[in-house]
Amino acid sequence: MKNLLKEMIVNSPQDRISYHDYMEAVLYTPNIGYYVREKEKIGTTGDFYTSGNVGDAFGRALARWFIYLIKECGLPPRIIEIGAGDGKLAYDILAFIKETEPVLWSSLTYILVDSSPYHRKVQQERVGVFNQVAFMDSLENLPNVNGIVFSNELFDALPVHVIEMYKGALEEVFITVEEGHLVEIKEPLKNQDILNYLSKQNIMLNEKQRYEVPLKMIQEYEKIVSHIQSGVLLTIDYGYTEQEWKEPAHLQGSLRGYYQHKMMKKVLEYPGEMDLTSHIHFDTLIESGKNVNFSMEGLFQQNEFLLKTGILEELKDHQETDPFSKTAKRNRAIRGLIVPGGHSEYFRVLLQSKNLAEKVRLFPE
Template sequence: MKNHLKELIAGSQQKRISYNDYMDAVLYTPNIGYYARAKEKVGPRGDFYTSGNVGDAFGRSLARWFVYLIKRCGVSPRIIEVGAGDGKLAYDILVYIKETEPQIWDSLTYVLVDGSPFHRKIQHERLGIFKQAVSAASLEKWTNVNGIVFSNELFDALPVYVIEKYKGALVEVFVTEKEGDLVEEREPLDNPDILSYLIERKITLNEKQRYEVPLNMIREYEKIVSCIESGILLTIDYGYTDREWKEPAHLQGSLRGYYRHQMIKDALKYPGDMDLTTHIHFDTLIEIGKRKDLSNRGLFLQNEFLLKAGILEELKDHQGTDPFSKTAKRNRAIRGLIVPGGFSEHFKVLLQSKNLADDVKVFPEW
């Protein structure tokens, strides 16, 4: 990977590359990028956990809510998971529907979209027993979708541009090479797409404040929205509203790495071997959604959303003494997902709909 980066830098006109191009290279270059390699990323042998990897309660809660949308809200039995990774979340959702809803099961289509050949291979190994499961490298085949489209930690893994207010002026932060090491370099901001984004979103920075500009997120989101004819769009991720971005705690931006379950502040360390991530811009998604005829059904903390979706229905009475029984482990996972200070406190859930009547109740009363 380091040789590849050196070639990219040497081949660029100014002998530097944007953070956007750096992240794209270290995360997605075929065969050697972090997400493109045949390597476990999630779980104890990976570099991070997701909500879907903390037992099966997260997936079963989503499935329970999906069933409600299909049975009570008139949503078609088609589920598309964008950025489906290793298929663990899809497996939990499918198992729940198979066990509890035979009629929906017979008419269900579940599409797992992921650009990684390694992930699609793992999906096939895990989900090959289900004829309802279909793997796809992209959304291109799926247009005029009626159903449920959702993502879990998709947008935080997309490349971003990094800007900063430095000595009173806006600069873009680039990546270059110096004496064999990757280092940052500041140059006056002149990227018209970044400038347009800042003007449109009315973004102003304080001195020494860093800010990630998510142009890739916008393109990917618009691509997803364009395929939806009617139904639900659910975005689960960590991120901030515009108001939260202005808080002092976020003045250094949010770009960071995760390597062997340790947070690494220096994004230039371990290129190709470390996950890179940023907090996403929820208000941007909401505003674009409005322009694309989506109705905003709410931005929730993840634990709040899970309670609305019925996660407490997964709790079971447990009289046994074995702390490692399936019931005991699931109950612990549920508590970890809903208690203050637990796993869910880092995540938000954006719920949007298209061509559903405004009076349709998208959450049941448990």
């Protein structure tokens, strides 16, 4: 990977590449990029956890809500998960629906979309036994959708451009090679797409503030929504509103690495071996949705959303003394997802809809 990066830099017109191109290379280069190579990324032997990998409570809560949307709100029984990772969340959702709703189960279609050949292989091993499941490698192959589309930690894994305000002028941060090492350099911001984004979103940076510009996120979001004729779009991720980006705590931006469950601020280390991630821009997704007739139904803290969808229904009384029993572990996972300071504290849920019938209640009372 380091040789590839150095070759990219040497062959570039000005001997440097953008952070966007760096992240695209180290995360998605076929066979050697972090997300596409054959390596476990999630869980104990990986580099990070997701909500769906902390037991099955998260998946069961989503499944319970999906059932409500289909049975009570009249949505078609079609669920599409974008960026399905190792398939664990899909399995928990499918297992719950099969267990509790045999009639709905017989008509259900669940599509997993993932560009990683390794992930698709793992998904097929995990959920391929279900006849209701289909696998796709690209949104281009996604048919026009009426139903439920969702993602869990998809957009935070996309490349971003990095800019900074320095002495009253905007600069873009690039990557180059000095004495054999990857280092940052800054140049006056000239990328017109970035300038257009800042103008459209009315972004004003403070002195020495860093900011990640999510052009790739917008492209991928527009691909997704272009396929949705009617239904709900659920985005689960960590991120901020534009007002929150202005807070002092966020002035150094949010680009981070995760390597063997350690957060790494030096994001040029371990290229291709380390997860890179940044907090997403929820206001941008909201405005992009409005531009194509998606209604904003709410931006929730994840624990608030899970409570609205009925996750407490999963809590079970038990008299077992074994702390590692299935019920005990699920109860602990639920508490971890809903209590202040738990796993949900860092995540938000954006709910958008298109062409739904009037007066549809998207949450049970």
